[in-house]
Amino acid sequence: APQSEAAVGVGDSLRDSPLDERSLSGPPLGRVGTNLTDIVAQRKITIRELGGCMGPIWSSYYGNCHSLLFMMDASNPTQLSASCVQLLGLLSSEQLAEASVLILFNKIDLPCYMTIEEIKSLIRLPDITACAKQNITTLEISARKGTGLAKVLHWLQDEHRSSR
Numbered sequence: 782a783p784q785s786e787a788a789v790g791v792g793d794s795l796r797d798s799p800l801d802e803r804s805l806s807g808p809p810l811g812r813v814g815t816n817l818t819d820i821v822a823q824r825k826i827t828i829r830e831l832g833g834c835m836g837p838i839w840s841s842y843y844g845n846c847h848s849l850l851f852m853m854d855a856s857n858p859t860q861l862s863a864s865c866v867q868l869l870g871l872l873s874s875e876q877l878a879e880a881s882v883l884i885l886f887n888k889i890d891l892p893c894y895m896t897i898e899e900i901k902s903l904i905r906l907p908d909i910t911a912c913a914k915q916n917i918t919t920l921e922i923s924a925r926k927g928t929g930l931a932k933v934l935h936w937l938q939d940e941h942r943s944s945r
């Protein structure tokens with residue numbers, strides 16, 4: 782069956798979540814490295830998780846990336862600017878110009894210092910979306926509670942329906 786790849790960068794792993802994982806490969810949770818997870822959402826989609834601290838080598842994986850899930854920790858305002866800089870770097874990459882992008886605001890189960898609207902305004906998300914070559918969608922989720930994950934799966938399903 783055809784398969785395509787999506788990548789998760791920065792923030793928190795979907796590994797904690799109740800996703801329907803039919804097969805799993807890569808190092809166990811908590812190890813440094815890149816984790817690969819196959820999910821079946823009508824077709825097989827391979828998710829490659831790249832931790833925030835692996836930013837310097839993210840670009841090695843751009844070539845095979847059909848869509849990008851960029852996870853931000855909505856409960857931690859001190860990480861926001863660094864995450865935003867990493868996001869801008871991804872969006873300006875020529876290799877990712879055709880990728881569809883889903884920005885996930887994670888940990889909405891925690892009491893947050895700022896509302897998601899405030900976070901979006903602080904990182905000037907409307908400007909980022911307007912200037913980016915990519916089609917950008919945003920969702921608010923809790924990987925721990927599973928909130929919003931059905932929508933993430935639907936997005937993946939839609940994006941990979943007719944992909945290479």
Ligand SMILES: Nc1nc2c(ncn2[C@@H]2O[C@H](COP(=O)(O)OP(=O)(O)OP(=O)(O)O)[C@@H](O)[C@H]2O)c(=O)[nH]1
Nearest residue numbers: 791792793794832833834887888890891923924925
């Ligand atoms: N309350 C809450 N905690 C979460 C959620 N998602 C992840 N966590 C916790 O946040 C911590 C960090 O998650 P990790 O996935 O290990 O860390 P990370 O931010 O992805 O780290 P890198 O991949 O190296 O960037 C763990 O203790 C998770 O259990 C969430 O939605 N809510």
